[in-house]
Structures are given as C-alpha cells and as structure tokens.
Amino acid sequence: MNNLKYYIDKALKEHFALGAMNFNNMESLQGIMQACINTKAPAIISISEGALSYMGEDFAVGLAKICKEKFPYLFLHLDHGKSFEVCKRAVDLGFDSVMIDGSGLSFKENIALTKKVCEYAHKFDVLVEGELGQIKGIEDNVSSASQHYTDPIKAKEFVEKTDVDTLAVAIGTSHGAYKYSGKQTLRFDILEEIEKLLPNFPLVLHGASTVDEELVDTINDFGGELEKAVGIPKELLQKAVKEHNIIKINTDTDIRLAMTSKVRQVLMQEPKEFDPRKYLKPGREKITEIITDKINNIFFANNQI
Numbered sequence: 287m288n289n290l291k292y293y294i295d296k297a298l299k300e301h302f303a304l305g306a307m308n309f310n311n312m313e314s315l316q317g318i319m320q321a322c323i324n325t326k327a328p329a330i331i332s333i334s335e336g337a338l339s340y341m342g343e344d345f346a347v348g349l350a351k352i353c354k355e356k357f358p359y360l361f362l363h364l365d366h367g368k369s370f371e372v373c374k375r376a377v378d379l380g381f382d383s384v385m386i387d388g389s390g391l392s393f394k395e396n397i398a399l400t401k402k403v404c405e406y407a408h409k410f411d412v413l414v415e416g417e418l419g420q421i422k423g424i425e426d427n428v429s430s431a432s433q434h435y436t437d438p439i440k441a442k443e444f445v446e447k448t449d450v451d452t453l454a455v456a457i458g459t460s461h462g463a464y465k466y467s468g469k470q471t472l473r474f475d476i477l478e479e480i481e482k483l484l485p486n487f488p489l490v491l492h493g494a495s496t497v498d499e500e501l502v503d504t505i506n507d508f509g510g511e512l513e514k515a516v517g518i519p520k521e522l523l524q525k526a527v528k529e530h531n532i533i534k535i536n537t538d539t540d541i542r543l544a545m546t547s548k549v550r551q552v553l554m555q556e557p558k559e560f561d562p563r564k565y566l567k568p569g570r571e572k573i574t575e576i577i578t579d580k581i582n583n584i585f586f587a588n589n590q591i
C-alpha cells in the first residue's frame with residue numbers, strides 16, 4: 287500500500303509517528319529525503335505558504351514530485367493553509383494532504399472553514415488536518431503570542447462536525463527556536479482527555495523541534511546569537527508517540543538550525559570560500575544526520591515502509 291491514509295492508520299496502530307519535515311529549498315529537501323531513504327521511513331514533506339512564495343509554486347511542487355518518484359513513501363502536505371483558496375490550490379496541485387489552520391478564528395468559524403476544506407479535499411481523496419487551540423510562537427506567517435490549550439470537549443465536537451482526518455492539538459509545544467522560558471513540560475493530562483473522547487483518532491504535534499544544544503552551540507560559536515533557544519525534550523516526544531495517539535510530528539526549526547550551523551561554520555572557518563556548494567553540502571548532510579536520528583529515536587518510523 288502506498289498512500290498517506292495507510293501510513294497514518296499504521297502509525298496509530300503500531301505507535302510510531304510520521305515526521306512532517308518542512309523544506310524551503312532543494313538542499314533541505316534532499317537532506318530530508320536521504321534520511322528517509324536510509325532509514326526506510328515513510329514521512330511527510332511539508333510546504334508552508336511562506337515556502338511556496340519563497341520557492342515559487344512550480345519549483346516547490348516540482349522538487350517534491352521528483353522526491354516522490356525517487357522514494358514513493360514521501361507525502362506532500364500543505365502546512366498552515368490559512369484560507370479555503372490556498373487549500374483548494376494545494377489539492378488541485380496534487381498534494382496528499384492539506385492543513386487548514388482556523389485556530390485564530392472563533393470555534394464556529396473554524397468549524398465552518400475546516401468543513402468546507404474537507405468537503406472539497408475529500409472529493410479528491412486528499413486528507414485534511416485541522417487545528418484547535420493555539421500553539422504559541424512564530425513560524426513563517428503563523429504567529430501567536432499566547433498559548434491556548436485544546437479543549438477536549440470541543441475537540442470531539444470539532445472532529446465530528448468537520449470530518450477532519452487528523453487534528454493538531456495545543457498541549458504545550460510551540461513554534462520557533464525559543465520554546466520555553468521556564469520548566470519544559472507537555473500537558474499529557476489534556477492529551478489523555480482528548481484521547482478518551484476521541485479514541486483511535488490520529489493527532490498531530492506542531493512546534494515539536496528539540497532545538498539540540500549542539501546545533502545552537504555551533505551557531506553561537508561561529509558568530510550566531512541564539513543564547514536562549516530551547517526546544518521540546520526528546521523524552522516528552524518519545525512518550526507522546528509511544529503512549530499516545532500522536533502520529534505526525536512537525537519539524538521545521540531543527541532543519542533550519544542544522545543548515546545554518548554548517549553554513550556558519552564553513553563560512554567562518556574558510557573565509558576565502560565563495561562556492562555555495564562548499565557550505566550547502568555540509569548543511570544538507572547535517573539535515574540528513576539530524577532527521578535520521580529523529581526517525582530512529584523519536585518518531586520510531588524506521589523500517590516502516
């Protein structure tokens with residue numbers, strides 16, 4: 287079998303997660319793809335509206351399609367679609383799934399918008415991810431100053447009324463590289479309530495980068511200033527996958543950090559270098575390294591194709 291629905295069901299049953307990795311250029315996508323090939327892991331490659339406008343729709347989708355030809359266990363996903371039109375466009379372009387992010391709207395408006403996207407996407411067997419609650423932080427065109435945890439009772443109503451295939455929940459993760467100021471924790475109690483009301487329903491974690499110290503240190507050692515960057519501890523993510531119904535974990539920040547750490551290092555250590563291949567190649571390799579580690583040790587998706 288080779289469609290996204292099959293792997294979501296498999297992940298739910300066998301307690302692994304699909305990494306949903308964002309890409310913004312060819313090198314990051316190649317780095318992600320290589321990690322999935324090496325580990326034989328199904329995965330989602332995500333394009334945000336920001337990435338679409340940066341790369342151009344034709345380049346972004348063209349690159350993704352080349353990857354799918356090389357490794358057909360990669361599924362193309364629209365990250366944080368903000369309107370029906372953007373989601374419709376992604377469906378028409380052949381995406382495997384779309385996210386409609388109505389989390390900034392009222393509950394009623396979010397339901398109406400998400401339902402409309404589902405009605406359209408499902409005609410073409412494209413899956414839809416909705417979001418309820420608000421995830422703190424900034425990423426591309428998505429930002430929220432505050433955290434609003436997902437209300438479990440509303441989550442049940444939302445899923446029933448919209449017919450979404452997966453739901454992004456807010457339980458304490460956050461977008462970007464500065465996730466916490468105090469103690470790092472996730473609200474597993476809220477997650478359990480949601481799972482009680484929505485048994486066997488696939489859930490999604492956004493803002494789940496680990497922001498590894500090694501990457502932050504390398505960036506800072508070579509001229510960066512990311513002093514207080516903190517991510518989600520690996521153990522909490524492992525628990526979310528192993529003991530809960532989290533079947534998709536979004537990763538964007540860590541990929542950016544991996545690329546930037548190598549680019550900074552090469553450019554600082556070899557100031558006479560001006561061939562972009564000399565710094566983009568190590569960046570690409572670093573992405574493969576960190577994604578391989580996540581697949582093996584956080585997503586547990588290795589050998590699941």
Ligand SMILES: [Zn+2]
Nearest residue numbers: 461492493536
């Ligand atoms: Zn997100």
